[in-house]
Amino acid sequence: MTRMTTFNNSSCRRAIAIIAAVSTAVTVAACNRGDSSSPGTGGEAAIGVSLITKDSTNPFFVAMQKGAKQDATKNNVKLTVASGKQEGDDQGQITAIEDAIARGDKGILITPMSNGVNASMTKARDAGLYVIALDTPPDPADTVDITFATDNRQAGKLDGQWAAAQLDGKPAVIALIDLFDDKIVSVDYNRDQGFLEGMGIDVADPKKNGDEAKTGKYTGGKGGTYTIVCNEAGQGAEDGGRTAMERCLAKNPNINLVYTINEPTAVGANASLKAAGKTAIIVSVDGGCAGVASVESGIVGATSQQYPLKMATLGMEAVAKIARGGEKPKTSPGLDFYNTGVALVTDKKVDGVDSISSDEGAKICWGN
Amino acid sequence: MTTRDLEVAHGGIPVGKEGIYSQQPILSARKLVITFGRVVGLDGVDLDLYPGEILAVIGDNGAGKSTLIKCLTGAYIPDSGEILMNGQPVHFRKPQDARMAGIETVYQQLAVVPALDIASNLYLAREERRKGPLGSVFRMLDKKGMERRAGQAVQRLGIQTIQNMGQAVETLSGGQRQAVAVARAAAFGSKIVVLDEPTAALGVKESGMVLEMIKQLRDGGLSIILISHNMPHVWEVADRIHIQRLGALAGVITPQSHDMGEGVAIMTGAKRLAPSA
Amino acid sequence: MSTTVTSAAAEFARRQQSPVQRVQHQLHARPWLSPLFLLFVAFVVFFIATPTFLTANSMGILLQQTAVVATLAVGQTLVILTAGIDLSVGAIMVLTMMVMASLARDGGMPGLLALLIGFLLALAAGALNGFLVTRINLPPFIVTLGTLSVYTAIALLYSGGESIQASHLPGLLNVLGDGFAIGGFRLTWGIVVMVIIYAVVGYALSQTAWGRYVYAVGDDPESARLSGVPSKRILLAVYTVAGLIYAIAAWELIGRAGAATPNAVPDANLQSITAVVIGGTSLFGGRGVLIGTLLGALIVQTLQFGLSQMGVDQQWRVLATGFLIIVAVAADQWIRKVKA
Numbered sequence: 001m002t003r004m005t006t007f008n009n010s011s012c013r014r015a016i017a018i019i020a021a022v023s024t025a026v027t028v029a030a031c032n033r034g035d036s037s038s039p040g041t042g043g044e045a046a047i048g049v050s051l052i053t054k055d056s057t058n059p060f061f062v063a064m065q066k067g068a069k070q071d072a073t074k075n076n077v078k079l080t081v082a083s084g085k086q087e088g089d090d091q092g093q094i095t096a097i098e099d100a101i102a103r104g105d106k107g108i109l110i111t112p113m114s115n116g117v118n119a120s121m122t123k124a125r126d127a128g129l130y131v132i133a134l135d136t137p138p139d140p141a142d143t144v145d146i147t148f149a150t151d152n153r154q155a156g157k158l159d160g161q162w163a164a165a166q167l168d169g170k171p172a173v174i175a176l177i178d179l180f181d182d183k184i185v186s187v188d189y190n191r192d193q194g195f196l197e198g199m200g201i202d203v204a205d206p207k208k209n210g211d212e213a214k215t216g217k218y219t220g221g222k223g224g225t226y227t228i229v230c231n232e233a234g235q236g237a238e239d240g241g242r243t244a245m246e247r248c249l250a251k252n253p254n255i256n257l258v259y260t261i262n263e264p265t266a267v268g269a270n271a272s273l274k275a276a277g278k279t280a281i282i283v284s285v286d287g288g289c290a291g292v293a294s295v296e297s298g299i300v301g302a303t304s305q306q307y308p309l310k311m312a313t314l315g316m317e318a319v320a321k322i323a324r325g326g327e328k329p330k331t332s333p334g335l336d337f338y339n340t341g342v343a344l345v346t347d348k349k350v351d352g353v354d355s356i357s358s359d360e361g362a363k364i365c366w367g368n
Numbered sequence: 369m370t371t372r373d374l375e376v377a378h379g380g381i382p383v384g385k386e387g388i389y390s391q392q393p394i395l396s397a398r399k400l401v402i403t404f405g406r407v408v409g410l411d412g413v414d415l416d417l418y419p420g421e422i423l424a425v426i427g428d429n430g431a432g433k434s435t436l437i438k439c440l441t442g443a444y445i446p447d448s449g450e451i452l453m454n455g456q457p458v459h460f461r462k463p464q465d466a467r468m469a470g471i472e473t474v475y476q477q478l479a480v481v482p483a484l485d486i487a488s489n490l491y492l493a494r495e496e497r498r499k500g501p502l503g504s505v506f507r508m509l510d511k512k513g514m515e516r517r518a519g520q521a522v523q524r525l526g527i528q529t530i531q532n533m534g535q536a537v538e539t540l541s542g543g544q545r546q547a548v549a550v551a552r553a554a555a556f557g558s559k560i561v562v563l564d565e566p567t568a569a570l571g572v573k574e575s576g577m578v579l580e581m582i583k584q585l586r587d588g589g590l591s592i593i594l595i596s597h598n599m600p601h602v603w604e605v606a607d608r609i610h611i612q613r614l615g616a617l618a619g620v621i622t623p624q625s626h627d628m629g630e631g632v633a634i635m636t637g638a639k640r641l642a643p644s645a
Numbered sequence: 646m647s648t649t650v651t652s653a654a655a656e657f658a659r660r661q662q663s664p665v666q667r668v669q670h671q672l673h674a675r676p677w678l679s680p681l682f683l684l685f686v687a688f689v690v691f692f693i694a695t696p697t698f699l700t701a702n703s704m705g706i707l708l709q710q711t712a713v714v715a716t717l718a719v720g721q722t723l724v725i726l727t728a729g730i731d732l733s734v735g736a737i738m739v740l741t742m743m744v745m746a747s748l749a750r751d752g753g754m755p756g757l758l759a760l761l762i763g764f765l766l767a768l769a770a771g772a773l774n775g776f777l778v779t780r781i782n783l784p785p786f787i788v789t790l791g792t793l794s795v796y797t798a799i800a801l802l803y804s805g806g807e808s809i810q811a812s813h814l815p816g817l818l819n820v821l822g823d824g825f826a827i828g829g830f831r832l833t834w835g836i837v838v839m840v841i842i843y844a845v846v847g848y849a850l851s852q853t854a855w856g857r858y859v860y861a862v863g864d865d866p867e868s869a870r871l872s873g874v875p876s877k878r879i880l881l882a883v884y885t886v887a888g889l890i891y892a893i894a895a896w897e898l899i900g901r902a903g904a905a906t907p908n909a910v911p912d913a914n915l916q917s918i919t920a921v922v923i924g925g926t927s928l929f930g931g932r933g934v935l936i937g938t939l940l941g942a943l944i945v946q947t948l949q950f951g952l953s954q955m956g957v958d959q960q961w962r963v964l965a966t967g968f969l970i971i972v973a974v975a976a977d978q979w980i981r982k983v984k985a
Contacts, residue, residue: 059807250697484857497854
């Protein structure tokens, strides 16, 4: 008796399931792995370098990746770009580091997610790779060979000094919109506390957000009284910024100064103010081209511009140089990292605080 | 197969019902085969159901009774063989096809949805909508009407212990659930009603009521297939008894031609029916 | 013919119930009462704790903050009712958002066309989920886990990681962020759309045969199939409709955030599932009411908002949300253990 094979046959279904699973796995892997740029021409062998960012969606890291890829050929570098899937994905970075070691790369440029990747970075150095941290120094700073970073503290300070001068002695009713509520990262507390220090407010523990006295006096500018209404987390995006600002306004509708961790957050905060029919001075950090446009349009009063492309290219050049026998770069005086610079972008210049206009900022901004 | 064969080989035509058996069978199956991987469920089964009769299907565990009726009612699609209704071939691809052809089934696992209430279960897949635009445009269900008619259907069965049609089926006892499933088949059956172990979870009195109802349905013109391993019930109501063994038909007898013991013997293979002359 | 019941059992059936048991019974019959009760308790607690909570302004804000996740959770409710789960919620929303915004800004399309193409794309994405579940018979968890990555990757590749500001977008895409005031309440069109979706889907689930089939397929798929319910068609429809609902949530989000960004609502999956579970819908399928999901979403937002008004530290808020989930599910389990 013949057995009719029907589509319900289990082995047929199993085969399709396997194909689907494999193609899914390949796609998932592709999200976490990188893509390579081909090396330039020339008799010299290309140097293998990995650029590992925190994720591939934050425009800051997208700009970094783009800039690095463009410069790779110039330095005869075979660049592999990788990242975690999102903020907090330590494992994604650890995997990318291990891949770099296995691939025989000479150096790794990484924006470290957290202390959770310290062990892998040490492993890479032990294997002979040169590891450079970008944008965020690890803790402790000597986990890597050197860091090319923005001085995030300085970035916050510039904002604070500018804001204090703008207030011209008036009482400051402050909303602080930070990055995360479930993680503690250095960029978060450096910018927030830097801002408060720039305002001349006592920050208590300089590595902790939210532990300052809620009222008191600020000494920046002409000096005056301050009230801190809230510390809310906006997740670094527009919708989070809006939600955070709404909560702050509900607590105290008279906020006149808003610190935001980055410009998307500022956009969201501004939407919330507009919807409530209020205005406030908004300061931010990042200086991407979209952010500079926000300064130009008046949404953001001042933003500290940083230079991610510079970090990536300087880092790549350093690795290429060292791999070819050159000398190692040194840290900037007084800091435990190499300062790639920060400039305040604003169209309302104040005395005592260096700044550039939004037009100038637009010329050197990163991203779209 | 002629009526002569029935008489000689398989224990005869039930006394007094010759008229029925001179007609064409309302449902026929020929050489049904179905396999599940390496397991053979049905190994070339033939079955005939004549209009207005109660055909009981008996067999040992694993003989293929439930599998057979699942093939007949669209729950399974047989690998080969044919099924005819009134002489015309039919191909049931899903249970709804069999229902549309007029066959109502009470499966062994009852096929009631526990989270839904009794009225919803009774009307499952044949819900009634409200009259007018509410029903046609907005597809609103006529819940009150269905509840009322469901109550009537259950009452007709004589089941007193179920009062509230809005009660979720999961709150009913096993016997009450079986009553709901039987009431559903009885209410909607238009040509054939198939019942797989309808009295398995019922007590003595309720079983009696179900058997009464089966006889009433038959007297009302429906044809019934009844699977049961309760031999006294089978000998009480069946007109003919189809004996299933090892995935194939072992023979068809009547309550008059053989007694229960012989039936069980044929079922287990201890005794064989004489082949046709 | 009357049936007699043994007197001991009859006595038990006629017993006086303690007040707690009476409450338990009421909640069992109406499962949405449990989240409603929790919400009421939360309101009372926060009203006492801080004066800025129970104001018209705050309530309007609360609704605005709930709208997007509450809308996403409608699709998630449909899927969970069929004993499935949809992990590609956020991915479909982000993909739709970026495509709609890109088409409008770079493709120069009018808002309506971009919106419709976005909806069609989301319908296709949902339909793919449904197809894989019904035809290839893969478990929904695995299917949506896979499509989560696929749709996220497509969104990233398509958008290049850029976000698109509202100023570059036509009015129609931004309109759901605009608002109007009723008395002291500030409401947005996004809230109106959310309410409409709850009304339409709620009606379908409770008043139509289609809705019954959804519950049947989730509760006991084999019984449903044997009873003649077109199970595969229903499942495919559920995943497809869910996709469309996620697209509508994307539309709401553009208005609210003032931008289309690939980073939006990173934990959309977890938030939507939380709202569904707190709302009393069983993860095993077949049980739950849609309004419960709205209450579930409101409860989570109320907790976050109330704690923020009280000035509670952010890490404690995360802890509180975790506790809330456990309490809500435990209460739901207790309610189910009702004796007739």
